Amino acid sequence: MDSVRLDPSDNVVTATRALAADAEVEGIATAGLVPSGHKVATMAIAQGEAVRKYAQVIGYASQDIAAGDHVHTHNTEFRNTEADYEFSTDLRPVAMVPEDQRDTFMGYRRENGSVGTRNYIAIVTSVNCSATAARMIADYFTPDIMAQYPNVDGVAAFVHGTGCGMAGDGDGFEALQRVMWGYARHPNHAGVLMVGLGCEMNQIDWLLDAWGLKQGPLFQAMNIQNVAGLRRTVELGIEKVAAMLPLANEAERTPCPASELKVALQCGGSDAWSGITANPALGYACDLLVAQGGTGVLAETPEIYGAEHLLTRRAVDRAVGDKLIGLISWWQDYTTRNRGSMDNNPSPGNKKGGLTTILEKSLGAAAKGGTTPLTGVYKYAETVTAHGFTFMDSPGYDPASVTGQIAGGCNLVCFTTGRGSAFGSKPSPTIKVATNSEMAARMSEDMDVDAGTILSGGVSVAQKGRELYEMFLAVASGEASKSEAQGLGDYEFVPWQIGAVM
Amino acid sequence: MDSVRLDPSDNVVTATRALAADAEVEGIATAGLVPSGHKVATMAIAQGEAVRKYAQVIGYASQDIAAGDHVHTHNTEFRNTEADYEFSTDLRPVAMVPEDQRDTFMGYRRENGSVGTRNYIAIVTSVNCSATAARMIADYFTPDIMAQYPNVDGVAAFVHGTGCGMAGDGDGFEALQRVMWGYARHPNHAGVLMVGLGCEMNQIDWLLDAWGLKQGPLFQAMNIQNVAGLRRTVELGIEKVAAMLPLANEAERTPCPASELKVALQCGGSDAWSGITANPALGYACDLLVAQGGTGVLAETPEIYGAEHLLTRRAVDRAVGDKLIGLISWWQDYTTRNRGSMDNNPSPGNKKGGLTTILEKSLGAAAKGGTTPLTGVYKYAETVTAHGFTFMDSPGYDPASVTGQIAGGCNLVCFTTGRGSAFGSKPSPTIKVATNSEMAARMSEDMDVDAGTILSGGVSVAQKGRELYEMFLAVASGEASKSEAQGLGDYEFVPWQIGAVM
Ligand SMILES: [Ca+2]
Ligand SMILES: [Ca+2]
Ligand SMILES: [Ca+2]
Ligand SMILES: [Ca+2]
Ligand SMILES: [Ca+2]
Incomplete structure (x- = not known):
C-alpha cells in the first residue's frame, strides 16, 4: 500500500512512501512528487473548500486542487475557528456490547469495588526528604523474600x-495532594505505607484528614522526625511492609468485566507516522473498550491544543465541554506567565514530515481517543469516575502525564512512540506501540506492538486496534508487557510540578 | 547559661530557657517573664533607637525599653530600608593565614587543577526517560565488584x-544545562557517563557543543534511541563504566591546601535556635575557611530576603552587590508570576519562637555566611570561581539548593537543621549540624554535630565553629559523615525546575 486513508469521508490520503509523478493512489495518478508522509488529494477540491482528514476539516484549499495533487502548505490554509465552540454536535452513538456478552479479564477485585490489574505494596513519599528512606525500605524486599508472596507483584x-x-495552597499544592491520594488509593495497591520527613509543606497528616484516609493493617503512615532518624524509619518501615505482605498475598485474580479497565492513552517521542498508524489504532482500541463499558483517558492538554473545539462537539453535555475550554484558558495563562507559549503550530520538521496545519497535528494526537462521545473532563490526577472516552488535564511530558493518569485510577497504560521510548510505569503496566516498523525492529526488546505494519504489511487500523484491545485484556490479566518484564517503573513517578520552587 | 549574646555590640541577648521575672541575665534582672528563645534588653533603648542583634539593626524601639525588658513586637517596630542599598560600606578585613602556614586536607588533585574530596564515577542523565537505564547501570556495580577498586567511592x-x-531556552533550560555541566565536570568525579533518550529537549549533544566537552576514556555519552533500546543501553553503559574503573582507581589522595575547599552552606527544617546556635557556628567556621583562602557558598535567596541590603554592604564591589539586587528582583517577579509571594515575614510560629522582624529572621539564615566580605554572586549551578564568602541563587528547598551548590563546584556540604533532617548528598558529602541538643540526641544517628551545646553546655559559638572547621578538613580527607556512612545521596539530586512543564 502506497497510501493510508484515515476515514471514508476524507478527500486526502497519506503517502506511506515517497511517490513519483504518475504513481497510482486509490486509482488516481499523482500529479507530481509526493514525499513520504505527505497528503494526496483523492478528488478535486475547489478553492475555499475544506480539506478533510480524520473525518475533520484540517484546512481550506487556498487554490483549486485537482485529484492526484500534493496537498500541503502551498495550496492549503488554516482558518482559526477557536471562538466557534459547539457543544455535543458530533455525538456518534456507541454500539454498546450487552452486559452479559462483555469480555472479561482476570483482575483483583478490592473491598471498595474497584479492580486492580496488579497487586503491589506501595511506599508513597510526601517529599524528597524521605526518598532514601522509602527506597531503602523497598530495597529490603529482595526477590528471595518476595518469592514467599507469589501473589504480590x-x-x-x-x-x-x-x-x-512550595506554596501550601493553589494549583501546585492541590495537584500534588491529588497525586498522593490517587496512589494511596490505587486499586493496583494491596497495601500502602506513606513516609514523610515531618516538617514538609506537603503534610501527610493534612492529606489523611482532607481525604478521610484511615490507618489500618494495609494503610500506614509515618514521619522520619517522629520515628527519630533514618535507620529507625527504615527498620520500622520494613516491619510495617513485612506485616502487610501476608495480607496482600491473599488477594486473588477473579474474572472481571472489561468495563473495569481504565486505560491511559499516551504518546511520547512522536514522529510523522504517529497520527497515521499507532494513534488511530489506539483510538480504535479505545472505541472497542468504550463499547465494553470501559474507560479511555486521553491527556496531554498542550498536544490537543487547536483541536479542542472538535472535542467539545463530542462532549456529552455543555458542562463537560466547558471544563475542557477552561483547561485551555488555564494553559494559555500558565504558559504566558512562565514566558512560554502554547504554540503548537507545525514546526519546520513537522512540515517536512507532511503536517500542514495545527489542526492536523493536534488531530493526530487526539486520534488516540477514538470517536466516541467525551464523557468526562478531569483535573490532573483527579479520580476518573466516568466510563467511556474521557480527558484529563496534564502536560505532554510523558512521566508527568502518566503519573497523573495513574493517580486518576488508570490500571493500564498504552503508549505510542515514533522516535522510540524506554518508558515503563508502576503500579500500572505500560504497553508500548511503535508507529513505524523500522524503529519497532531496532527497539524490538522495548516495543510490544508494531503499528508500522499499517503502512507496510497490509494491516488495517481496525485490525491493529483489535490486536491492541486484546493485549489490554491479556496484560490486565497479568501477562507482562515488555517494559514491565524489564523492570521499568521505579523511577518514572514524576508529579507535575506547577508553580514556583521556593 | 540562660542567654546567648551574638555580638559584643548587641543591645539584646536571647534567652536560652524561659525566664521568670527577676532572673539574672548578664548581671541585669529581667523585668518580667521572657519565653525561651526571646530577647532581653541588656541596656536601656530609648524610643526610636535601634535594636541590635547579630551586630545589625533588626528594628527600632517603638517605646522606651529598659534594661531587663522583654524585647519583641510589643515594643519593637520594623522600618523598611530596602531602597537604601549601600555598597562595600561594611568590609571587615580578613586576617588571612599566610600561604605557608595553611591547613591541608587529603584530596584528589585532578588534571585541570581542581581538587576533589571524593572519587566517584557518575552517570548523569539528561531526562527522566533515561532514569531507569542509569540506575540499572549503577546497580550493576555491587560492593563485591567495587571491592576491586578501593580508591573509587x-x-x-x-x-x-x-x-x-520544557522550553528549549530561558531560565529553566539554562539552569538545567548548568547543573548537567557542573556534575559532568565536578572534581569529585573521576569519570562521567552521560545517558539520554535521544529526542528530549535537553539534548546531550547541545551540551557537549555549548560547553566544549570532549569524549574520552573518562567521559562518555550515549542515547537510548541510538543504542537501540534499554537492555543494550544498560549493557553498553556497564562496559563503559567498567572501562573507567581501573583508571579512576589510579587516583590517590595527596595533601591539598584548605583553600581548595568549597563548602555549601545550607539549612533546612529550621527552628527558633537555628539563628542562635548552628548558623552562627557555621558562620564562624566559614570565616576560618575564608582566612585559609577557601570558599563558602551561601544560597537560598528567599531566606535572605529582607537582609540583602546588609549583604550588599559586604560586597567587595558594586558589581557584586548589583548582582545580588538583580537576584532579588528576579525572585519578586518569579514568585508574583507564579502567584506566590516572597513574604518572609515572621510567621505566627516564628513570632512565638521569639523572632520579631523579617530582618531578624533573614539574619538568622545569613549567619551561616559569617562576617567576611562577599566576593562573588552566582547564578544557580554556575561555577563558583571566587574564593572567600560567596552567594549562589537558589530556592530554599534543600535538595534543589544543594544540587545547585554542588553543580557550582562545592566539594563539601554543611547543613544545619532544627527540626531534624535525613538529607545526604553525592558526590560531595553532607555534614549535618543540630541546632538543639534534644533533637541531636533523638536523631543521634543522623547528626554529625550538636550545636545545641552553645545553649546548654557552656560552649561558645567560636568553639563550635572551630569544631565544624576541623570536621570540614577530616571529612574532606575521606572520613565519612553520618549521612554518607548511611548511604544517602542517590535520591537527593533535584535540579531546580523553573518554568512551565508542557
Ligand atoms: Ca506526546
Ligand atoms: Ca506524552
Ligand atoms: Ca571503596
Ligand atoms: Ca533553610
Ligand atoms: Ca534549605
Whole structure:
C-alpha cells in the first residue's frame, strides 16, 4: 500500500512512501512528487473548500486542487475557528456490547469495588526528604523474600523531587495532594505505607484528614522526625511492609468485566507516522473498550491544543465541554506567565514530515481517543469516575502525564512512540506501540506492538486496534508487557510540578 | 547559661530557657517573664533607637525599653530600608593565614587543577526517560565488584524528573544545562557517563557543543534511541563504566591546601535556635575557611530576603552587590508570576519562637555566611570561581539548593537543621549540624554535630565553629559523615525546575 486513508469521508490520503509523478493512489495518478508522509488529494477540491482528514476539516484549499495533487502548505490554509465552540454536535452513538456478552479479564477485585490489574505494596513519599528512606525500605524486599508472596507483584517506592519549598495552597499544592491520594488509593495497591520527613509543606497528616484516609493493617503512615532518624524509619518501615505482605498475598485474580479497565492513552517521542498508524489504532482500541463499558483517558492538554473545539462537539453535555475550554484558558495563562507559549503550530520538521496545519497535528494526537462521545473532563490526577472516552488535564511530558493518569485510577497504560521510548510505569503496566516498523525492529526488546505494519504489511487500523484491545485484556490479566518484564517503573513517578520552587 | 549574646555590640541577648521575672541575665534582672528563645534588653533603648542583634539593626524601639525588658513586637517596630542599598560600606578585613602556614586536607588533585574530596564515577542523565537505564547501570556495580577498586567511592546515578516538556531556552533550560555541566565536570568525579533518550529537549549533544566537552576514556555519552533500546543501553553503559574503573582507581589522595575547599552552606527544617546556635557556628567556621583562602557558598535567596541590603554592604564591589539586587528582583517577579509571594515575614510560629522582624529572621539564615566580605554572586549551578564568602541563587528547598551548590563546584556540604533532617548528598558529602541538643540526641544517628551545646553546655559559638572547621578538613580527607556512612545521596539530586512543564 502506497497510501493510508484515515476515514471514508476524507478527500486526502497519506503517502506511506515517497511517490513519483504518475504513481497510482486509490486509482488516481499523482500529479507530481509526493514525499513520504505527505497528503494526496483523492478528488478535486475547489478553492475555499475544506480539506478533510480524520473525518475533520484540517484546512481550506487556498487554490483549486485537482485529484492526484500534493496537498500541503502551498495550496492549503488554516482558518482559526477557536471562538466557534459547539457543544455535543458530533455525538456518534456507541454500539454498546450487552452486559452479559462483555469480555472479561482476570483482575483483583478490592473491598471498595474497584479492580486492580496488579497487586503491589506501595511506599508513597510526601517529599524528597524521605526518598532514601522509602527506597531503602523497598530495597529490603529482595526477590528471595518476595518469592514467599507469589501473589504480590512487588514493593514499589514512589519517590519524587518536590513536596516542600512550595506554596501550601493553589494549583501546585492541590495537584500534588491529588497525586498522593490517587496512589494511596490505587486499586493496583494491596497495601500502602506513606513516609514523610515531618516538617514538609506537603503534610501527610493534612492529606489523611482532607481525604478521610484511615490507618489500618494495609494503610500506614509515618514521619522520619517522629520515628527519630533514618535507620529507625527504615527498620520500622520494613516491619510495617513485612506485616502487610501476608495480607496482600491473599488477594486473588477473579474474572472481571472489561468495563473495569481504565486505560491511559499516551504518546511520547512522536514522529510523522504517529497520527497515521499507532494513534488511530489506539483510538480504535479505545472505541472497542468504550463499547465494553470501559474507560479511555486521553491527556496531554498542550498536544490537543487547536483541536479542542472538535472535542467539545463530542462532549456529552455543555458542562463537560466547558471544563475542557477552561483547561485551555488555564494553559494559555500558565504558559504566558512562565514566558512560554502554547504554540503548537507545525514546526519546520513537522512540515517536512507532511503536517500542514495545527489542526492536523493536534488531530493526530487526539486520534488516540477514538470517536466516541467525551464523557468526562478531569483535573490532573483527579479520580476518573466516568466510563467511556474521557480527558484529563496534564502536560505532554510523558512521566508527568502518566503519573497523573495513574493517580486518576488508570490500571493500564498504552503508549505510542515514533522516535522510540524506554518508558515503563508502576503500579500500572505500560504497553508500548511503535508507529513505524523500522524503529519497532531496532527497539524490538522495548516495543510490544508494531503499528508500522499499517503502512507496510497490509494491516488495517481496525485490525491493529483489535490486536491492541486484546493485549489490554491479556496484560490486565497479568501477562507482562515488555517494559514491565524489564523492570521499568521505579523511577518514572514524576508529579507535575506547577508553580514556583521556593 | 540562660542567654546567648551574638555580638559584643548587641543591645539584646536571647534567652536560652524561659525566664521568670527577676532572673539574672548578664548581671541585669529581667523585668518580667521572657519565653525561651526571646530577647532581653541588656541596656536601656530609648524610643526610636535601634535594636541590635547579630551586630545589625533588626528594628527600632517603638517605646522606651529598659534594661531587663522583654524585647519583641510589643515594643519593637520594623522600618523598611530596602531602597537604601549601600555598597562595600561594611568590609571587615580578613586576617588571612599566610600561604605557608595553611591547613591541608587529603584530596584528589585532578588534571585541570581542581581538587576533589571524593572519587566517584557518575552517570548523569539528561531526562527522566533515561532514569531507569542509569540506575540499572549503577546497580550493576555491587560492593563485591567495587571491592576491586578501593580508591573509587562508588558509581552514582544522577537521575531526575525533568529534561523534556520544557522550553528549549530561558531560565529553566539554562539552569538545567548548568547543573548537567557542573556534575559532568565536578572534581569529585573521576569519570562521567552521560545517558539520554535521544529526542528530549535537553539534548546531550547541545551540551557537549555549548560547553566544549570532549569524549574520552573518562567521559562518555550515549542515547537510548541510538543504542537501540534499554537492555543494550544498560549493557553498553556497564562496559563503559567498567572501562573507567581501573583508571579512576589510579587516583590517590595527596595533601591539598584548605583553600581548595568549597563548602555549601545550607539549612533546612529550621527552628527558633537555628539563628542562635548552628548558623552562627557555621558562620564562624566559614570565616576560618575564608582566612585559609577557601570558599563558602551561601544560597537560598528567599531566606535572605529582607537582609540583602546588609549583604550588599559586604560586597567587595558594586558589581557584586548589583548582582545580588538583580537576584532579588528576579525572585519578586518569579514568585508574583507564579502567584506566590516572597513574604518572609515572621510567621505566627516564628513570632512565638521569639523572632520579631523579617530582618531578624533573614539574619538568622545569613549567619551561616559569617562576617567576611562577599566576593562573588552566582547564578544557580554556575561555577563558583571566587574564593572567600560567596552567594549562589537558589530556592530554599534543600535538595534543589544543594544540587545547585554542588553543580557550582562545592566539594563539601554543611547543613544545619532544627527540626531534624535525613538529607545526604553525592558526590560531595553532607555534614549535618543540630541546632538543639534534644533533637541531636533523638536523631543521634543522623547528626554529625550538636550545636545545641552553645545553649546548654557552656560552649561558645567560636568553639563550635572551630569544631565544624576541623570536621570540614577530616571529612574532606575521606572520613565519612553520618549521612554518607548511611548511604544517602542517590535520591537527593533535584535540579531546580523553573518554568512551565508542557
Ligand atoms: Ca506526546
Ligand atoms: Ca506524552
Ligand atoms: Ca571503596
Ligand atoms: Ca533553610
Ligand atoms: Ca534549605
